[in-house]
Amino acid sequence: MAEPVQIDVAHVAKLARLNLTEAETKLFQAQLGRVLEYAEKLREPDTSQVEAAAHAVPIFNVFRQDEPRGGLSAEEALSNAPRQANGLFIVTKVVE
Amino acid sequence: MTGADLPALSIAELRTLLRQRDVSPREVLEALRSRIAEVEPGIDAYLSIDFDDALKQAERVDVNLPLGGVPIAIKDMISVAGQPCTCASKILRNYRALYDATVVRKLRAAGAIPFGKTNMDEFAMGASTENSSVKETRNPWDISRVPGGSSGGSAAAVAADAAFGALGTDTGGSIRQPAALSGVVGMKPSYGRVSRFGLVAFASSLDQAGPLTKTVRDSALIMNAIAGPDPLDSTCLNDAVPDYAAELGRDLRGIRLGLPKEYMIDGIDPQVKAAVEKAVAHLNSLGAEIIEVSLPHTEYAIASYYMIASAEASANLARFDGVRYGHRAENPLNLFDHYSRTREEGFGPEVKRRIILGTYVLSSGYYEAYYARAQKVRTLIRRDFDQAFAKVDALISPTSPVPAFPFGERSSDPLRMYLADVFTNAANLAGICGISLPCGFARTENGTELPVGLQLLGKALEEARILQIAHAYEQSTDWHKRRPPMRRGNDRPT
Numbered sequence: 001m002a003e004p005v006q007i008d009v010a011h012v013a014k015l016a017r018l019n020l021t022e023a024e025t026k027l028f029q030a031q032l033g034r035v036l037e038y039a040e041k042l043r044e045p046d047t048s049q050v051e052a053a054a055h056a057v058p059i060f061n062v063f064r065q066d067e068p069r070g071g072l073s074a075e076e077a078l079s080n081a082p083r084q085a086n087g088l089f090i091v092t093k094v095v096e
Numbered sequence: 097m098t099g100a101d102l103p104a105l106s107i108a109e110l111r112t113l114l115r116q117r118d119v120s121p122r123e124v125l126e127a128l129r130s131r132i133a134e135v136e137p138g139i140d141a142y143l144s145i146d147f148d149d150a151l152k153q154a155e156r157v158d159v160n161l162p163l164g165g166v167p168i169a170i171k172d173m174i175s176v177a178g179q180p181c182t183c184a185s186k187i188l189r190n191y192r193a194l195y196d197a198t199v200v201r202k203l204r205a206a207g208a209i210p211f212g213k214t215n216m217d218e219f220a221m222g223a224s225t226e227n228s229s230v231k232e233t234r235n236p237w238d239i240s241r242v243p244g245g246s247s248g249g250s251a252a253a254v255a256a257d258a259a260f261g262a263l264g265t266d267t268g269g270s271i272r273q274p275a276a277l278s279g280v281v282g283m284k285p286s287y288g289r290v291s292r293f294g295l296v297a298f299a300s301s302l303d304q305a306g307p308l309t310k311t312v313r314d315s316a317l318i319m320n321a322i323a324g325p326d327p328l329d330s331t332c333l334n335d336a337v338p339d340y341a342a343e344l345g346r347d348l349r350g351i352r353l354g355l356p357k358e359y360m361i362d363g364i365d366p367q368v369k370a371a372v373e374k375a376v377a378h379l380n381s382l383g384a385e386i387i388e389v390s391l392p393h394t395e396y397a398i399a400s401y402y403m404i405a406s407a408e409a410s411a412n413l414a415r416f417d418g419v420r421y422g423h424r425a426e427n428p429l430n431l432f433d434h435y436s437r438t439r440e441e442g443f444g445p446e447v448k449r450r451i452i453l454g455t456y457v458l459s460s461g462y463y464e465a466y467y468a469r470a471q472k473v474r475t476l477i478r479r480d481f482d483q484a485f486a487k488v489d490a491l492i493s494p495t496s497p498v499p500a501f502p503f504g505e506r507s508s509d510p511l512r513m514y515l516a517d518v519f520t521n522a523a524n525l526a527g528i529c530g531i532s533l534p535c536g537f538a539r540t541e542n543g544t545e546l547p548v549g550l551q552l553l554g555k556a557l558e559e560a561r562i563l564q565i566a567h568a569y570e571q572s573t574d575w576h577k578r579r580p581p582m583r584r585g586n587d588r589p590t
Contacts, residue, residue: 007452007456009452012452012455012456012459013436013452014436015455015459016410016439016451016452016455017414017417017432017435017436017439018436018439018440018443018448018451018452019436019437019439019440020440020448020452024445024448028448028449028452031449031510031511032449032452032453032456034511035402035453035510035511035514036453036456036466038398038399038511039399039402039403039466039470041395041396041399042396042399042400042403042466042469042470042473043469044396045393045396045473045476047469047472047473047475047476050472050475050476051472051475052468052471052472052474052475053471053472053474053475053478053525054301054471055287055301055331055527056287056288056301056302056478056524056525056526056527056556057286057287057288057331057333057527057556059288059330059331059333062330062331064327072194072195076194077194077420079192079194080190080191080192080194080420080421080422081419081420081421082418082419082421082422082423082424083424089419089420091419092428092430092431092434093430093431094431
């Protein structure tokens with residue numbers, strides 16, 4: 001068995017844009033370390049000649065007629081927005 | 097037949113009464129409403145119910161349609177226009193769906209009436225429904241135990257006669273496992289058999305919607321309505337849909353059933369093992385030939401599954417950013433803080449765990465070691481099934497290694513909870529179809545009977561075949577006629 005997997009939860013949480021408390025970080029570190037240790041199993045079978053399966057049923061180039069169809073009105077699209085004004089989504093400032 | 101007797105009927109029985117105008121859709125809804133009022137305090141299967149809207153649908157429904165006037169419960173991960181669709185998550189607490197999922201549109205077109213949304217593990221991540229941010233759903237057979245998950249609300253509602261039938265979703269066993277633990281029938285269709293449009297995405301290469309019902313025939317009736325191509329889902333297959341209900345009733349002579357030898361693992365509850373062995377002997381007595389087969393990569397399925405499912409989930413759940421819908425953190429310092437706190441406040445612990453795991457296995461430096469490798473192992477698992485199905489028509493196993501477990505028994509140990517999927521998640525990786533149906537009971541120390549589920553797995557797009565086998569078994573046994581000793585009113589666990 002390989003050495004215990006060290007997952008840097010605090011770093012990954014930043015990548016995932018997900019704040020974690022210190023307690024969560026510590027807990028996940030331990031729990032996910034065990035899950036990843038279990039995943040080391042995946043090294044056992046010989047996969048050198050095997051292609052990856054991204055989908056259960058490989059189908060490609062699925063087309064449909066390019067015809068206009070109904071969509072949501074602006075009012076409907078905004079109906080679940082946490083903040084909105086003047087028919088627009090209000091977003092947090094992105095430029096200083 | 098009085099109103100109080102209606103909720104115990106199967107969909108097929110109810111349809112006979114509706115078609116003959118012996119009952120009206122409104123009477124059916126009123127009877128169901130009374131039954132739900134009676135049992136819901138004990139099981140907490142529903143997150144929202146809209147009887148006013150259902151009664152309006154009942155006014156104009158055509159009872160000559162295949163499901164005309166049949167109320168169907170919908171897992172809260174599937175969009176029903178105008179109704180909440182929360183995935184049992186705080187992040188979608190105030191969200192209302194703006195359109196029908198294709199499965200819901202098709203159910204309505206067949207005359208069914210969606211009336212309520214059922215509880216689930218948050219974003220379908222779990223095997224006990226304990227990960228709901230709203231409430232625990234209790235198992236109607238023993239309210240100190242979980243109903244299974246993630247479609248636990250759908251399973252418990254059907255088991256308690258608080259729904260005639262329900263839709264669930266199955267990414268790694270989330271229809272079949274709660275069906276087994278709650279003593280009902282649950283079918284996961286082949287990947288691409290049923291549209292995913294309007295389902296909140298968990299793991300897009302694994303998710304499928306399907307029925308939870310009291311009988312195999314009822315599952316066939318719902319499959320008739322929901323299966324088939326959809327221009328709004330490019331992964332949905334164009335293959336013709338058979339009349340699943342019409343195909344029922346054939347006998348089992350000439351049918352070859354495979355017993356995967358790798359599924360006879362340690363850790364199967366002895367009573368579950370005994371019930372399944374008895375079911376196999378019974379199928380044999382009905383004319384099916386039983387053949388031992390091998391699925392040599394079985395032991396890698398769970399690891400492969402959790403890498404792939406978590407990776408896809410971390411990408412799918414990136415859409416919950418607090419801009420267009422859902423919860424949003426107050427007074428963010430900047431955009432990073434907006435995203436990070438919105439998601440911290442909105443997601444529960446298991447969802448956070450999977451986002452971290454998925455982000456990690458997709459991140460630079462680890463992608464090859466975990467995600468790419470898991471996808472290659474997925475190919476090996478798919479080949480295992482191809483080879484087995486060259487020899488047999490269907491595979492047979494327990495659905496879950498254990499019957500319903502007590503609240504809290506597994507929730508503190510994620511890996512142990514993940515291992516609950518050992519017999520179910522390979523089917524999602526391979527894209528094949530599966531069904532769970534009642535095959536007996538396990539008795540606890542204090543004499544409580546807990547249902548045991550039998551799983552049949554079929555080749556991709558051979559739903560008709562496993563429905564036939566399941567129906568033949570069911571009709572020659574009495575398990576599906578047993579109802580839980582439903583406790584009433586305020587009888588809550590202490």
